[in-house]
Amino acid sequence: MNLSLKPGREKSLLRRHPWVFASALQTPDIQTASGSTVSLHDPTGHFLAQASYSPHSQIRARVWTFTDEAVDKEFFRRHIKAAIEVRRQLNVGSASDSYRLIHGESDGLPGLIVDRYADLLVLQSLTAGTEFWKGTLADLLIEETGIETIYERSDADVRELEGLQPITGLLRGELHASRFPIQEHGLKFQIDVEHGHKTGFYLDQCENRRRVGELSKDRDVLNCFCYTGGFSIHALANGARSVLSVDSSADALSMLEENLALNELPAERHTSMQGDVFQLLRKFRDEARSFDLIILDPPKFAPTSAHAEKASRAYKDINLLAFKLLRVGGILVTFSCSGGVDAALFQKIVASAALDAGVNATISEHLSQGADHPVSLHFPEGAYLKGMICVKNA
Ligand code: SAH
Helix, strand or coil: EEECCCCCHHHHHHCCEEEEEEHECCCCCCCCCCCCCCEECCCCCCCCEEEEECCCCEEEEEEEEEECCCCCCCHHHHHHHHHHHHHCCCCCCCCEEEEEEEEHHHHHCEEEEEEEEEEEEEEEEEHHHHHHHHHHHHHHHHHHCCEEEEEECCCHHHHHHCCCCCEEEEEEEECCCCCEEECCCCCEEEEEEECCCCCCCCCHHHHHHHHHHCCCCCCEEEEEECCCHHHHHHHHCCCCEEEEEEECCHHHHHHHHHHHHCCCHHHHHHEEEEECCCHHHHHHHHCCCEEEEEECCCCCCCCCHHHHHHHHHHHHHHCCCCCHEEEEEEEEEEEEECCCCCCCCCCCCHHHHHHHHEEEEEEEEEEEEECCCCCCCCHHHHEEEEEEEEEEEC
């Protein structure tokens, strides 16, 4: 099947951006199977790319390739092999047995996420295209990694935009327990692949957790939005004087307690608190509490730029309160994983939070997702995790 772009709308494809919106197509609605491969042409009939067709999504087509090569099992094998090879070359997995193996568009496979947790793969199929090829992709992942078990966590909200139902469950092999420990920089974490967030763990923060560990010695640490305690465990293992971990989820906090025990860390230096970070930061301010290191790793407040304004207020609120709670010389490690807030806007928000808090602060480091979450230069949306380490000056 052929699809033609409207005049002028071929520009983003010429820049190798892989998405084609329905509004860019001359005839966006065609009779072809959901997820099947279509050819894209410019208004004069020149070939541009081959893409998967998503009949229900505003993103009507996602590019597999800008050439006329066959899109078949061997095509997907080449991409999976390349993703494995680039991670091997970059030494991903040398300090942790768990990392992202396939990062969607940035690994040339729009809609496919595959995370490796020790001897298990967790797959997320987010688009009609990956749904169409899912069986083939599962077979190839087993052939190319040698791992025998794949668990599917295709329950992300974005599937709804593709007209796809949530699907979770075993895709290949056998799962003997849904919870098991992984290793990250010498520390152990329980993963719950059936019920955990995303595919079970926030692998994108692996290097940032290590960095926070390095900064934690002899400090009083406040870890906001702690989930199962990633930053808290690294801080305690590296000699933090105290760690206070806050999350709204009781399940996450109970996993955190297990993770503390698993690593034989001094429980007396740690406190868990279930609650809303927005409220608790206010309470701590009213109680005149203070900390040497504060981590803010909130959930996605702005999935798209349409939510940017409301999200900006939420980011400003927590960053402002955190600056107030920090002692002079203290460190704020602050993140945004919102696609709708880019790095420049995030920096502006944090700057205005410092201004309103009456604080003089500097950025000492910019942080991002790890090397296992690469970003295609042609797909800047892939750079979703932004972070800064700020120091509160006198
Ligand atoms: N830093 C974590 C990941 C954080 S994910 C890690 O490295 O593993 C975001 C967490 O924020 C989730 O655990 C979620 O339960 C929690 N959360 C969301 N909204 C919240 C709120 N208003 N107050 C407290 N916790 C919240």
